[in-house]
Amino acid sequence: MIIRLLGTGAAEGIPAFYSGSRVSEYARKTGGREMRTRSGALVDGHLKIDLPPDTLAQMHRDGLDARNWSAVLFTHSHDDHFALSELQYGLYPFNEMEHLAFPIYGNAEVCRRIQAMYPGWPIDLIETKSFEPFNHGEYTITPIAANHKADEDGQNHIIAAEGKTLLYATDTGVWHERTWEFLKDFKLDLLVIECTEGFRGTGYFGHLDLIGCLHVRDRLRGQGTLSESSKVVTTHHSHNGDATYAELEEALSREGIIAGFDGLEISL
Ligand SMILES: [Zn+2]
Numbered sequence: 001m002i003i004r005l006l007g008t009g010a011a012e013g014i015p016a017f018y019s020g021s022r023v024s025e026y027a028r029k030t031g032g033r034e035m036r037t038r039s040g041a042l043v044d045g046h047l048k049i050d051l052p053p054d055t056l057a058q059m060h061r062d063g064l065d066a067r068n069w070s071a072v073l074f075t076h077s078h079d080d081h082f083a084l085s086e087l088q089y090g091l092y093p094f095n096e097m098e099h100l101a102f103p104i105y106g107n108a109e110v111c112r113r114i115q116a117m118y119p120g121w122p123i124d125l126i127e128t129k130s131f132e133p134f135n136h137g138e139y140t141i142t143p144i145a146a147n148h149k150a151d152e153d154g155q156n157h158i159i160a161a162e163g164k165t166l167l168y169a170t171d172t173g174v175w176h177e178r179t180w181e182f183l184k185d186f187k188l189d190l191l192v193i194e195c196t197e198g199f200r201g202t203g204y205f206g207h208l209d210l211i212g213c214l215h216v217r218d219r220l221r222g223q224g225t226l227s228e229s230s231k232v233v234t235t236h237h238s239h240n241g242d243a244t245y246a247e248l249e250e251a252l253s254r255e256g257i258i259a260g261f262d263g264l265e266i267s268l
């Protein structure tokens with residue numbers, strides 16, 4: 001299994017929109033891995049996770065073609081992951097497709113909003129619920145409850161195929177106990193975990209800073225969900241965390257964690 005992090009920024013990206021923050025200014029000067037578009041990923045070139053507003057630019061940047069997608073899997077309905085208006089461009093008259101070529105998996109709120117914006121449109125919509133696994137092609141996908149959005153079943157996803165398992169956990173604070181318990185039955189080869197608040201936590205329940213991120217990693221190791229050989233990679237970084245990529249890379253590499261960046265590809 002190969003996962004490509006197409007975007008690793010939080011909602012406002014880095015450099016952040018209309019911001020002169022230290023991290024934004026450093027990114028403008030330095031470029032490269034300091035630049036972050038909104039978070040999304042692609043598994044094995046065809047299983048698309050989230051549809052941030054930067055998706056088209058990410059695909060152009062990396063020489064990818066959306067016609068290869070077999071599905072889009074949504075984590076939750078926040079705007080930085082769910083650019084609802086982009087979906088129309090997958091259909092006639094914007095292209096030649098009479099039916100959206102890929103199914104969409106999403107929670108009840110995601111499905112409700114798609115149906116409200118596109119009533120009766122030829123879109124295959126499949127509602128997903130936390131802790132209820134489903135199959136897509138050769139993948140078994142198990143949504144687990146994130147701790148991120150009080151009014152919605154925000155999901156992180158365990159994706160398993162060919163004896164390999166990854167957990168994509170963007171947009172979650174520290175999970176509730178039910179999620180921790182549920183994870184005891186899994187052994188992860190890769191954890192992609194948010195580190196939104198970097199060096200400067202805010203106290204908001206729905207995101208992790210660096211300390212929270214390490215806490216999650218350590219507890220997963222303690223209960224056997226992660227082993228010493230499991231890979232851990234970060235994503236969903238905000239400039240408000242006051243951590244440049246270079247600083248994060250230094251701090252995280254000491255912990256054996258890979259600091260994620262746009263375009264990073266990890267093979268399992
Ligand atoms: Zn987000």
Ligand SMILES: [Zn+2]
Pocket residue numbers: 076078148171
């Ligand atoms: Zn969110």
